[in-house]
Amino acid sequence: MLFSSTIFVFLFLPMVLIFYYGIFRNKRKLQNIFLLLASLFFYAWGEPAFVLIMLLSIISNYYFGLKVDEHREDKKKSKSIIVLMLIFNLSIMFIFKYLMFTLSNIKYLTGLNFNIPNIALPIGISFFTFQAISYVIDVYRQNGKVQKNPLYVGLYISFFPQLIAGPIVRYETISEQIENRQENFEDFSKGVCRFIIGLGKKMLLANTLAIVADYAFSLKASELSVCMAWLGAIAYTFQIFFDFSGYSDMAIGLGQMFGFKFLENFNYPYISKSISEFWRRWHISLGTWFRDYVYFPLGGSRVDSKKRLVFNLFVVWSLTGLWHGANWTFIVWGLLYFVLITFEKLTGFDKKLGWFGHIYTMLFVTLGWVLFRSDNIMYGIEYIKSMFAMNGNVFMDSLAKLYFLENRYFYIGAILFSLPLKNIISKKLNLDNKVFDLLYIIIILILFVLSICYIVKGSYNPFIYFNF
Template structure:
């Protein structure tokens, strides 16, 4: 069950909200959220529900031990075991097949890889648990004493599948006590509809355009198709993932739980470093605050730290070589910008920096798309015309012409247009009333259009649900 399923929108969510708001106190409301979150997770794949509960139980106990032991060897040992267990859990389910496949290829073996399956949201909830243990160890937060409240934090359905990576300290107070006002419901519902429209109306439509540009065989695509297809795919990824994040943040707000922002109009960036300060921000802050904290990373080893961060970023996204290459690709440009320094970067004309970043992003998202090594290298060759295909084909122009309004809308709304309109409206007499009225009407139209599109098409899962 996805956020963009009609079953979720018109059955699961209304039932959950009804049960939640008829509950009289916070204990019953938390119970409702926990039950519905576990149902949501089990709906995805009930086989892995016990795994989620056991992971929560182990980390719950480990945090209590960390608090009890304080500083010292015992606390460090508990922390190390907890992190190893979390990473081991992620490694076994996500990377076993990848490791065996590469061992077979390297040594000409035929070891059978176990078909374990990938637990829903494991990449996200393991990082959430690791951040919890580290924050307790560093005394940034107190451990949660109530296991069921902690399990609710781990399993909350708005963020279980694809984030944001919500830290316990960010939501601790709201787990124990919270109030939901009309402003929360209004803002939450608007955010949900906005995210739904991003996914169903824009991202899923861009996915069809991307497929038509790349064709059935990437090695046969023209140079223009490779470049434009990768650019469209970058937009698709943005609207798909930011759409999910919008829905997650909106859903959490309906229940009075504050979630951190995950996107800040990343295509406004003038450098690759700035892009990663605006894209998947909770993942970036996780690596910054937890991985870079490791004591071996002093000033003399910052480049080792940089390599490890971007290697880890690539590996976290998927068990395939293209993700590793993708992470190191962006890491190389971060390193380049670091070596140039802020003063030199400021001297580069802004238009040149925009062109540079967009070219790097197009290539980077193309690398991200193709998991098969043969297709990845065919794409890279295609960018510079080494596949022997023409620079341009009429089919590319035809595809763009048929989707011109879609592409223009995607480009327009990848920038803060709504925020600009809201800011201008606030300066006019009765502008706020007019803006709020227009927002309500526009939201209802988007909900109707998205719902009709869902009725007439099969459900497409969010792309990051696969990670």
């Protein structure tokens, strides 16, 4: 079930709110149980069988959490439980997400002839698996109390706002909120506005620019003109940002409606002046997850040798690429960031760039997204060659002109909304708070009406991060 669908906006969400604030008002246990059941129903809407995977994850990690808390004083036993928990969770993710990829590579390398099973990918498995791991590790580290009630573990892992495309909510950030959150009208109204902003990003910008990106990447790379290649690459650069940050906005807004406060997942990443800064601003929940659960335990940057630092960065960025999908394009994309960030850390190169840092960053980010979007590495390389007129391709063709003219205002809107407009407008115009609030309300209403129009007419509506 998509957030940007009529069934969600006009039926599922209103019904959940009515039950939560009406029938179960001021009854926290019943509210939590109801949210759990609603979340499982939400997940089961597309593929009911995969709810069994979700329930297995909930029950198993509830048990791991109890055991690691029970044996807290016995370091050897508690660490053994953590190892078993990691093997269990990562094995499930491996079977559904990486087994076919692994077997395909074995078949190719060995020349053996065997059938590869066709395994469907449960939506959002990477997100809810990482949250399950976070629960047990945070209990082990005493960063959150163990849940004696399995239904509450279920609510944390399966809560529908962030279930299928994040942000990755770490247990330590909301462990107290499960039972002791406070709902109020101000937070609820802020949540509604945040949801509408995310919906607008998704429906008006991401979906529109997705048409340009999909067309460009559907052609043979050698058939692309230079301008069409750049139009497609830039369109995808904006599509993935507004698709994912829009979904995160909607998730954070929905959480606020029910009294949950999720941490931010994006902080205007396209204004970054270095690759390191970009990754402090992009998909923050994933970056901090790998930092706290992988990079720091390996020693982080506080190590005795540069070789160890490089190794730690290699592990983190290899895993970051692999987390995004079972394809060599994702692994190479992750390794690209490993090379760039390692270079910045070892040389301090990024601190010497000044204003050119933004151009350097966005160039490599855009090229990285080309690899990320491509079906295979060779296509990605050929596409990049077409961007720089290295395929003997023409500079401009009629299709590039057509796509640019039809979508120029969406490109301009994408550039503007990639910037911290509120801060810029406040400083430049020195607006009174009341005037700014009035403008904000008007913009929210316009966004909502336009987004609903796009939803009702059934416009192109993909969600990129459902695949992860």
